[in-house]
């Protein structure tokens with residue numbers, strides 16, 4: 001903590017507020033005592049200027065377009081690491097030794113199956129349910145199947161819950177997909193790595209052998225890495241708020257999945273691909289850019305803009321490289337959607353409106369193109385985001401419940417409703 005402070009003058013009161021200096025990013029004015037000292041609240045709907053916690057996990061510099069996980073830049077991790085190593089880094093704070101990594105991967109591998117009774121749980125859903133609806137329901141129900149890892153005050157149970165969630169989300173997401181297409185569930189295989197296992201559980205069928213293409217598995221693994229964590233975004237903040245009440249980890253992650261579903265957040269990858277399909281051809285791009293700029297139209301270009309990045313989203317840059325590789329491998333480099341996406345990006349970035357508002361492609365802009373080329377329906381895009389983000393949510397959850405000073409999150413409000421008035425009988429209304 002620093003010895004710097006801010007002075008706030010309210011009427012004839014002068015209140016001194018301590019300023020904390022971070023290891024990176026802007027200074028923070030500590031207002032925890034403001035209400036007690038000044039009888040006022042601060043007002044910041046959307047938390048555009050509010051730090052809701054302190055954390056050591058992920059740092060984003062929006063102006064520079066920089067994303068660090070425990071200090072390591074995302075482009076280096078995407079290039080040189082792999083998803084389970086990034087999971088270890090996010091969970092434990094350091095890159096693992098070879099032995100630590102081998103042990104961690106073995107623990108995850110040995111938790112990839114789900115309780116057999118869950119198969120029946122799935123059968124209660126309609127086949128045409130959105131896989132995100134199934135995911136929210138089944139992950140929340142994990143607390144009904146794994147009672148021995150719900151006590152957040154038990155270190156061992158916290159560790160097991162974290163491993164179980166990282167290990168089982170791909171299995172549950174794949175089951176949600178198989179259920180939606182009327183195909184049998186495919187069990188995980190311990191001889192496949194994390195990303196290859198997920199592709200196998202999604203695309204193999206009992207009727208024939210299915211070999212996972214290593215280039216697609218690598219691209220899938222990279223997509224997981226690019227989505228792993230992202231500071232205090234809406235869904236992570238939801239997980240933190242849920243965990244502040246002492247809710248079990250499965251309930252907290254289900255809350256995060258529910259929040260991620262929105263098209264302004266993780267649902268943007270599905271919305272973006274649907275937008276590219278609606279645009280259809282390059283000659284219709286100006287029409288959609290005009291709509292996005294029209295003050296009287298609340299239409300927005302999906303996959304553009306970000307609360308924090310006012311420069312390129314570094315994940316979008318890596319994702320674009322992956323898109324090129326995957327489409328070339330699949331022989332669809334002239335994919336019309338990619339042509340529309342690239343031309344849309346070019347025209348939007350050349351338009352003063354987007355430049356002034358610092359609207360750049362975000363992580364969701366290219367991911368949908370890769371996932372569709374891999375054979376996923378758009379309805380599976382956000383479940384894949386949720387699967388990858390589970391390690392970020394659970395790392396932030398672990399960090400928060402380990403805080404000895406943890407308090408339940410309970411924001412106040414700017415009340416603009418009716419002041420006190422007496423009840424009137426219906427005869428006199």
Ligand code: SDX
Nearest residue numbers: 230233264265266268292300301302303304305306307357
């Ligand atoms: C993710 O927080 C995270 O880190 C999220 C995420 C993660 O990894 O967890 O990075 C993942 O959610 C990425 C974002 C995916 N969402 C989309 O692609 C949906 C489209 N984007 C917008 O909805 C919007 O950009 C947000 C929600 C992402 C950010 O919204 P903000 O920060 O609240 O910005 P804003 O709505 O105040 O917009 C600022 C201005 C507005 O114009 P004015 O009212 O000032 O005139 O920019 C305009 C907006 O109208 N604007 C857009 C736009 N996004 C913002 N105009 C056209 N198209 C857009 N996409």
